[in-house]
Amino acid sequence: MDVEVRLTDSSKGKGLFTKKTLKEGSVIFDEEPLVSCQFSWNALYKYKACDHCLRPLETAEENARRLTGKFDLVLPYPECCTTVKDTIISCEKCGVEYCCSECLINADTQYHKILCIGSKERSGCHPLELLNEAWKHIHYPPETNSVMLIVRLLARIIQAPDPQVAISQTLQFCHRTFNEDAELAHKLLGEGFANQISHLLSLLQQALPHECIQQFLTENGFKSLLALIGTNGQGVGTSAISQWVSKSSELPLTDAKKLELDQFIDKLYEDIEKHSGTFLDNEGVALYTLQSAANHSCSPNAQATYLHNNFKVSLVALRDIAEGEEIYISYLDDCTLERSRHSRRKVLKENYLFSCNCEKCMDQADQPDMTSEDEDESMSE
Ligand SMILES: [Zn+2]
Ligand SMILES: [Zn+2]
Ligand SMILES: [Zn+2]
Known part of the structure; x- marks a missing residue:
């Protein structure tokens, strides 16, 4: 270790x-x-x-179909899908799947x-x-x-x-x-x-x-x-999709094929966003x-x-x-991490009960303890 x-x-x-x-x-x-x-x-x-x-x-293709709502969608390079369906097994009594x-x-x-x-x-x-x-x-x-x-x-x-x-x-x-x-x-x-x-x-x-x-x-x-x-x-x-995306991006493709794949992936994520929002x-x-x-x-x-x-x-x-x-x-999530010292410390105090004195918070100690109203607006739940 x-x-x-x-x-x-x-x-x-x-x-x-x-x-x-x-x-x-x-x-x-x-x-x-x-x-x-x-x-x-x-x-x-x-x-x-x-x-x-x-x-x-799910296979990457099943995953893509469900998240886009397009049930005839076909993913190229199916060999880049890492899901193994043959080994899936369910509990005999309640049916949950493994x-x-x-x-x-x-x-x-x-x-x-x-x-x-x-x-x-x-x-x-x-x-x-x-x-x-x-x-x-x-x-x-x-x-x-x-x-x-x-x-x-x-x-x-x-x-x-x-x-x-x-x-x-x-x-x-x-x-x-x-x-x-x-x-x-x-x-x-x-x-x-x-x-x-x-x-x-x-x-x-x-x-x-x-x-x-x-x-x-x-x-x-x-x-x-x-x-x-x-x-x-x-x-x-x-x-399953992100596995397929990273595997297919590693394929030794010609520039033309690579461009085609990149465009396909861009469109795929656009369609997913339309149908399923940010829940990928x-x-x-x-x-x-x-x-x-x-x-x-x-x-x-x-x-x-x-x-x-x-x-x-x-x-x-x-x-x-x-x-x-x-x-x-x-x-903190990536978005909160980018916020001001005051906002970060407020979230940490509320959710973890400590006052952050990390290097970054110490470096920014001269920042005002009040943030703009907009920021506090979007911070409140
Ligand atoms: Zn069971
Ligand atoms: Zn498992
Ligand atoms: Zn800190």
Whole structure:
């Protein structure tokens, strides 16, 4: 392992540090998540992904047809599609689909045995279905998180050979006080929905009535899980089309053929935007033990990317990083990251409860603490 988690010399607690010099563009590490799940609306709208690893289950052509609404569309260079349909397999009881038998087995041994609803029970009234429904009505697209991640986290504890080990793996994500947890849970649910905590919790208690997770099924325990996914949940995106685009762009083509392909791809994205807007990917959220140990900077030296087109995250160096240097990622989306110091720090304070004192924020310390009205307008939810 080229990195280590250790205490920082600032107030941030732990951080992630390199143990060797890294070149810009190099993969610092790959990591599979402790748990992950697809977003609820994303699944409902038929973005077809492996229920375990989020790998696309559509071919690039099927994906392109669905997203453009053009059902006779033909993609050139079909050999550039990376989806393997032959290995797709579904759970015999409930029908959820996996990209391969390995994912089915991993899901089954880690959490799915407890969560499999079966087909007969799938009436819309199972507590898990009601919980998912309740969550969907709190979080309309664009989605950023899912209560089903909490469900899988708890099912993982119940199914673990030693629940105590799984509990301590879960608790390593929590370093906060009850008050901070409550504030973050409130933020994740939003103003109008914070009073629904007891409703969500009662559905969760009915869905998973297990002794070994009692500490999480109290109001404070549940708030701490909401805070956990709110601050550590990392967005995951996979796409059959983008795989096809990157593979086909590497083909050794003549200039004329290359131009033809580029024009085809431009038109494809235009048509997708018209029919599906900005929702291109299979999207979900995941918890990574190592990646989540990285602190935030508004000028990060690393970035989480999905090079494997599934839930495996790759942390990539954005510039050369010296041995022993701390690795920083950005907790802000690209758009917020480009905003003023004041706006960035406001979002970080509200969503992560810390005042950013990164290099960039220190350099910009003489910027006024008020932004233009327009910016604050577009910042408010
Ligand atoms: Zn899979
Ligand atoms: Zn099942
Ligand atoms: Zn900053």
